Amino acid sequence: MGIAANEKVRQAAFSKEVLKQKLNSNLIELGVNHAVVIRVDQHEPATQLTLAEVKDQIATTLKDQAIDTALADAAKNIGKKLTADADPQAVATAAGATWVAPVWLKRTARDAPIPAEAIQAAFALAPAPDGQLASKALALSDGNEALVVVKAIKDGDPATISEQDKEALSAQIQQAQAQQTLGVLLKALRDEAKITINQKAEKTATP
Secondary structure, three states: OHHHHOHHHHHHHOOHHHHHOOOOOOOEEEEOOEEEOOOOOOOOOOOOOOHHHHHHHHHHHHHHHHHHHHHHHHHHHHHHHOEOOOOHHHHHHHOOOOOOOOOOOOOOOOOOOOOHHHHHHHHHOOOOOOOEOEEEEEEOOOOOEEEEEEOOOOOOOHHHOOHHHHHHHHHHHHHHHHHHHHHHHHHHHHHHOOOOOOHHHHHHHOO
16 A cells, blocks of 8 residues: 555545645655655545445454454553563563664664654653653554664764754754645635625525
């Protein structure tokens, strides 16, 4: 499905502005330095299928949902067992999961050993109390379930930021500001829009 598997992309595609008014979507952040703007070219209205046509699909969906629920529960259970003194490799192995060794990562990290969406989730976590690890169970866009764990936080040094990272951050800020400005402008235009009623036509149509 590509980017269509992303929930934010699907929500934007079926929004009134994109689906009905054929406007470009707002900027959709998919990950670190990865964003898209979508526009609907063609749309086929939904049609009702027979039970025979959707039986296999329903069975597959229910099976996938059961698997997703089991994976999410497993990730949460692993998170409960992790403490500052626990051996994460042993905990993961006992649960049949794969543990990725911790590394220092920047918010704009490229070629990281974990998905960009996991990095975003890590930076959104609040620091954990002493003796605990900050963690969050996360459903990845590829269908896998991950447990994001933050062992330590180190403040960044502005002097060490590369020019490439500065340009990337600047571009992200400019895009966000442009989208925000466009959203405000569209709202203002809608609020100020006036509806003109053709009174002559209205009288003619009145019985």
